[in-house]
Amino acid sequence: MPRIVDHEARRAELLDGAFELFAERGWSALTMRGIARELQVSTGTLYHYFDGKVAMARAMYARRVGRDVELAETIIPANAHPLVAAAATAEFIVGRADDLQRSLLVALDFSRQEGDDIREIIVENVARYRGVLCDRLGLTPARASTVLSFFFGIFVQRHLDPDSVDMPAQLQALATLLPDVAS
Numbered sequence: 001m002p003r004i005v006d007h008e009a010r011r012a013e014l015l016d017g018a019f020e021l022f023a024e025r026g027w028s029a030l031t032m033r034g035i036a037r038e039l040q041v042s043t044g045t046l047y048h049y050f051d052g053k054v055a056m057a058r059a060m061y062a063r064r065v066g067r068d069v070e071l072a073e074t075i076i077p078a079n080a081h082p083l084v085a086a087a088a089t090a091e092f093i094v095g096r097a098d099d100l101q102r103s104l105l106v107a108l109d110f111s112r113q114e115g116d117d118i119r120e121i122i123v124e125n126v127a128r129y130r131g132v133l134c135d136r137l138g139l140t141p142a143r144a145s146t147v148l149s150f151f152f153g154i155f156v157q158r159h160l161d162p163d164s165v166d167m168p169a170q171l172q173a174l175a176t177l178l179p180d181v182a183s
Contacts, residue, residue, distance in 0.1 A: 011049045014039060015060045022060075023102050027053075027113040057110055058121045064103055065125040068096065069132055076136040085137050090171045093151060097167060101155040150174055 017039045021030055032053060036043040050056040076088040093100070110118040126148065133144035158165045
């Protein structure tokens with residue numbers, strides 16, 4: 001009797017495993033053959049699900065950001081008082097800081113190595129984060145972009161000098177920059 005495979009679950013497993021490899025080793029250190037070897041699948045299996053590394057990256061980021069957006073929408077209440085929404089956003093960021101930072105660093109590595117092919121994927125997914133900030137915090141797209149820039153900066157600083165970032169203090173400082181949220 002043929003084995004029944006849940007293709008969506010298998011694809012998700014491959015994407016999650018590939019992300020870990022990219023986070024550990026970097027974009028240029030991995031080939032589809034190397035990814036297959038590390039994930040203990042055949043190269044044909046990877047190519048069954050993805051046309052190549054860029055296609056895999058596109059799917060990987062769509063999956064990761066999709067999960068983040070769903071979780072943020074669960075944690076950050078819709079139509080809440082701005083202070084409640086801001087506190088929930090802070091909870092989300094602090095709780096996911098390590099994972100969000102890793103995603104940013106992988107995205108920067110991809111972008112540096114592959115340029116425009118990957119940059120498009122990153123821009124699409126940053127827009128999804130911006131959308132959550134606009135929707136849940138009632139921010140304009142420009143303010144949401146400022147908030148994202150703030151967090152990207154924190155994640156880079158945490159990477160370069162981990163001891164210099166006090167996340168709660170940084171979030172408090174951010175609240176003072178957003179008068180609609182701070183009041």
